[in-house]
Amino acid sequence: MAAVKRRSRSPRPSRTPWSYRAGTTALHRAPAELKLLGLLAASASPALGLPAAAGAAALILLGAAAAGIRPRELLAGSRPLLVMLGVTALLRLVNFSAPGSFRLSTLFRAGELAGAARLSAGILISFAGGSLFFSVTTMTEIRRSLERAERFLRRPFRRRQPDAFPQGQLSLALALMLAFLPRFFELWEAAETAVKARGCTGTFRRVTAILPLVAEGMLESASETAAALEARGVLVK
16 A cells, blocks of 8 residues: 555656647647747747736646646756856846946946846746647647648739749748757757766766757758658759
């Protein structure tokens, strides 16, 4: 009985960030076009002001709760992004025009604090929105929604320029671009596991070891994708 209790209290297995999670919730069944428009609106909300950004963050949290995703899981894999945001905010706050001063009133530019916070909030909202979007939307749904959007946008130009560019090329290019986002996290997780297994300690050393592996993996994926498209007659050199 104790063993059963211990197993029930064990944490849930970790998932790859931005990976699809099968489900039958209302958010899973929602049209991919609607979810994509929601992601675009959430990403643009920080530019519309604090109320819009707060509303977008609240909607993302509600969507995650409806899909059975913990709020902290939306930011899984964002550690390098958080470090970059911290460095960027520090560079914006420090007043380099007064290097000899050690007073906080002159060393830091308090007026830049709101801008740095707005930038960080916007990027984190976009990251969390993208994580939720890919968690409840398959790549097949994304590709079909982009194809429908392309057909709709091409209607006014079909008679004027029927052969301007092949049907489906634009949606395919956008779908491939979106597909590389979750692929990045898959490669990062695999490289991090390999580096940890080889005893690499320290955050800085680990990141410097992971980055070349991820870059190489992304280039290999791009090359394999191009070869596959060329073999199917989609990509012509």
